[in-house]
Amino acid sequence: xxxxxxxxxxxxxxxxxxxxxxxxxxxxxxxxxxxxxxxxxxxxxxxxxxxxxxxxxxxxxxxxxxxxxxxxxxxxxxxxxxxxxxxxxxxxxxxxxxxxxxxxxxxxxxxxxxxxxxxxxxxxxxxxxxxxxxxxxxxxxxxxxxxxxxxxxxxxxxxxxxxxxxxxxxxxxxxxxxxxxxxxxxxxxxxxxxxxxxxxxxxxxxxxxxxxxxxxxxxxxxxxxxxxxxxxxxx
Amino acid sequence: xxxxxxxxxxxxxxxxxxxxxxxxxxxxxxxxxxxxxxxxxxxxxxxxxxxxxxxxxxxxxxxxxxxxxxxxxxxxxxxxxxxxxxxxxxxxxxxxxxxxxxxxxxxxxxxxxxxxxxxxxxxxxxxxxxxxxxxxxxxxxxxxxxxxxxxxxxxxxxxxxxxxxxxxxxxxxxxxxxxxxxxxxxxxxxxxxxxxxxxx
Numbered sequence: 001x002x003x004x005x006x007x008x009x010x011x012x013x014x015x016x017x018x019x020x021x022x023x024x025x026x027x028x029x030x031x032x033x034x035x036x037x038x039x040x041x042x043x044x045x046x047x048x049x050x051x052x053x054x055x056x057x058x059x060x061x062x063x064x065x066x067x068x069x070x071x072x073x074x075x076x077x078x079x080x081x082x083x084x085x086x087x088x089x090x091x092x093x094x095x096x097x098x099x100x101x102x103x104x105x106x107x108x109x110x111x112x113x114x115x116x117x118x119x120x121x122x123x124x125x126x127x128x129x130x131x132x133x134x135x136x137x138x139x140x141x142x143x144x145x146x147x148x149x150x151x152x153x154x155x156x157x158x159x160x161x162x163x164x165x166x167x168x169x170x171x172x173x174x175x176x177x178x179x180x181x182x183x184x185x186x187x188x189x190x191x192x193x194x195x196x197x198x199x200x201x202x203x204x205x206x207x208x209x210x211x212x213x214x215x216x217x218x219x220x221x222x223x224x225x226x227x228x229x230x231x232x233x234x235x
Numbered sequence: 236x237x238x239x240x241x242x243x244x245x246x247x248x249x250x251x252x253x254x255x256x257x258x259x260x261x262x263x264x265x266x267x268x269x270x271x272x273x274x275x276x277x278x279x280x281x282x283x284x285x286x287x288x289x290x291x292x293x294x295x296x297x298x299x300x301x302x303x304x305x306x307x308x309x310x311x312x313x314x315x316x317x318x319x320x321x322x323x324x325x326x327x328x329x330x331x332x333x334x335x336x337x338x339x340x341x342x343x344x345x346x347x348x349x350x351x352x353x354x355x356x357x358x359x360x361x362x363x364x365x366x367x368x369x370x371x372x373x374x375x376x377x378x379x380x381x382x383x384x385x386x387x388x389x390x391x392x393x394x395x396x397x398x399x400x401x402x403x404x405x406x407x408x409x410x411x412x413x414x415x416x417x418x419x420x421x422x423x424x425x426x427x428x429x430x431x432x433x434x435x
Contacts, residue, residue, distance in 0.1 A: 067287065068295060077341050177348065178346075178348050182290070
């Protein structure tokens with residue numbers, strides 16, 4: 001019977017289920033957008049960089065240590081490692097890991113900003129400045145861009161002007177220890193003025209180019225320039 | 236013969252083409268076909284969506300050990316002593332002297348960084364999450380090649396399932412009633428989100 005007590009009870013139970021589901025969804029949604037500001041982030045927001053920019057780019061939160069963000073790992077072997085510096089240069093060359101270590105080393109405390117909104121402040125990277133590698137390779141006058149080449153054909157791109165800044169380097173140590181595998185051992189690029197995907201892990205080459213070549217993420221919807229202070233996350 | 240009223244001519248009803256059985260059959264079979272791919276893409280989608288909270292491909296290994304000093308001067312002998320002390324019986328693929336005080340013992344999945352002056356050994360590496368890594372590899376189409384076409388076909392199937400689903404049920408529970416309301420609610424989710432968030 002359409003109006004039997006059983007049917008009525010079933011309708012009530014169904015209604016309660018729908019109401020409960022709706023209420024649960026609202027609570028979850030509200031919980032998702034509730035962001036608790038933390039101490040590290042608050043402190044960083046109060047600081048400014050020497051050039052006047054806020055130390056923490058908009059939309060970022062500070063965490064204690066770099067997070068491994070995946071990617072297809074390259075060969076971690078220092079013995080097999082080769083770094084090609086090539087492209088639009090007068091004197092292309094290749095370095096072994098030992099030869100890289102023999103070049104003038106710098107250790108810099110740098111802030112890095114991941115496009116997924118975490119930032120790490122003052123991570124200590126040790127390695128060789130890209131500017132020093134460029135000085136040896138002598139980019140042609142027509143070179144305008146630098147392409148970081150990494151394992152499994154991953155690439156990222158920045159302008160030559162940006163690549164020659166003193167903070168841009170190829171790093172083999174993080175916080176006084178060998179660069180961990182999850183962070184691109186044995187060598188990764190570091191370009192701290194850009195979202196961190198530009199800092200290619202498992203770096204195998206630095207190619208100077210006359211033309212810009214959007215890289216792996218840049219061709220998948222992410223911003224070609226990737227300035228964290230302008231929140232240039234997506235293309 | 237008795238004259239009587241002539242029998243009524245059969246009413247010529249216009250035969251309506253009933254597409255729903257075909258639609259249901261196609262929806263059902265394509266739905267079955269898409270189950271495996273949907274599980275791969277949905278699982279990986281959730282995993283990759285939370286990339287900032289965890290590594291969906293690998294578990295990280297970070298351990299610190301200590302070995303007794305002094306270690307032999309010869310790198311291979313120092314490596315063997317270290318590995319024996321740590322109970323590691325695999326053969327390393329490489330023993331690399333990174334500096335006077337640092338010896339790297341490299342395996343496929345992990346590396347031991349030995350400080351030969353302090354005896355501190357830092358073990359670090361990654362172990363792949365068995366199924367998830369493969370699902371992510373497929374989802375992100377890292378392998379390229381033929382998977383691009385598989386993914387295109389799958390996307391086309393999903394479009395078919397979505398659109399055919401609209402027309403599966405006639406009447407007030409279909410597109411002429413409840414179905415339309417629920418479909419509009421679903422379509423409103425991305426629209427409202429884009430409006431509230433400001434979009435890209």
